[in-house]
Amino acid sequence: MYSTGWGADKSMTALISNNADIAFMGSESSIYVYNEGKEDYVINFAQLTQRAGNFLIGRTNEEFNWENVRGKTIVGGRPGGMPQMVLEYILKKNNINPYEDVEVITNIDFTATAGSFIGGTGDYTAEFEPSASKIENEGKGYVVASLGVESGMVPYTSYMAEKSYIKANPETIQKFTNAIYKAQIWVDEHTPEEISEVIAPQFKDTEMDLLIKIVQRYKDQDTWRKDPYFEKAGLDLLQNILDSAGELSKEVEYDKIITTEFAEEAIKNIE
Template sequence: MTPFGADKVMTAVLSGEADIGFMGSESSIYTYQEGANDVIKNFAQLTQRAGNFLVAREEMPDFSWDDLKGKDVLGGRKGGMPEMVFEYILKKNGINPQKDLSINQSIDFGSTAAAFSGGQADYTIEFEPSATALEAENSGYVVASLGVDSGYVPYTAYSAKTSYLNANPNIIQKFTNALQKGMDFVQSHTPEEIAKVIAPQFKETDLATITTIVSRYYEQDTWKSDLIFNEESFNLLLDILENSGELKERVPYEELVTTTFAKKAAH
């Protein structure tokens, strides 16, 4: 099932509607902070860079983050990973997210591209395929990659309740092994080859566009070669949450991450 947004995925896992969730790892930290008695644990990290892009109304070959000063930007939901990574980059570049520009956080996750092409804001933060679609219709141009400018961030991971992991280690191991096979395929094939394999999943997008999207992610080293969620990544995630004012206190890595399954799968 595909609930849009990490908050909705987490709700499905917590309610038992889903056994495994794939989402931004910040969600597991929030539920831990709220005192969840059955801790949601991350067991396989998939992406190591943010997958979204800053889209402008015109081509800006010499873009710098300072260009956003005084501008309107369609951002993401407060406390969500896309928005926090954006604010982290702004602060890294000496820009105050609250004072130096206006970030609109009221538009639903899937509707920002339509709002932008309809004339709202000077910039928008978009995932694929929206970023490429805006370029294709000449409504916008990708001027920066949040994934490149934020560095290696544990952006998405697979997680499950601790009770589920303990009760079903074989299922989780087989699932992680299958994911690792996928990662091995990505590492050993070209964007063109990958695009052909995944095309049936994206019937509404033509092969050339899928290839462009895969190439973009490929070139910026978005996918991990293994699924091991290491402590350094986790600490960077805590830094980003702290930076956004979303962290009550730093939470222990061992409580929220297990690398047992990913390490076995990588051998």
């Protein structure tokens, strides 16, 4: 049985309250839980995405560089949320000080940012798919930058479980990781058209040609990992982003919240 968590906060609540055995969410959540001192903390065992999946949308199809946003307004995300922290990290990396050199709006609900931008709010907006491509298709804006490319290889999402569950159910975790790896191989070896055909039932409101465009965009920038292995460099970058946003109380050691044994076994057995 599976259900949609509707956000990392709700997914993590389900996991640590024993309403879920395995959860899929932003890897930063496991850092927060560990630093809160929970004895039965959460461990990442299979990484899925390795880049942020959102894009910066502008009102014109300009030749873009980050200096263009200076003095402008960006519709961002929830303060402390991963999309917003990645945006702020990129701005700082390009010597743009958030809230000083550029206004960032953070009080619009995640589901309403695209509509707000179309309605005239902001000069730019940070959007995930399919909102980004839908805005382009409607002629209301243009993708000018990929936040996933700009931020680098970030372990944006992964599968995780409590330490006690992993210890008690290694066979279940291994089978789950094997399945994830087989899916990663399939996605890597198939075309955007083939992938879109399979996932279309999950995106009933998205036309097939648009769905193909979205999958192609994500494949082109290596959004999805080709295996479930969670690399240390990814955790280091993730913690740098959290620290830059003022959300990292202390750095967490790699082997405390990451296990690669199930990914290694899947890679060895399936290949």
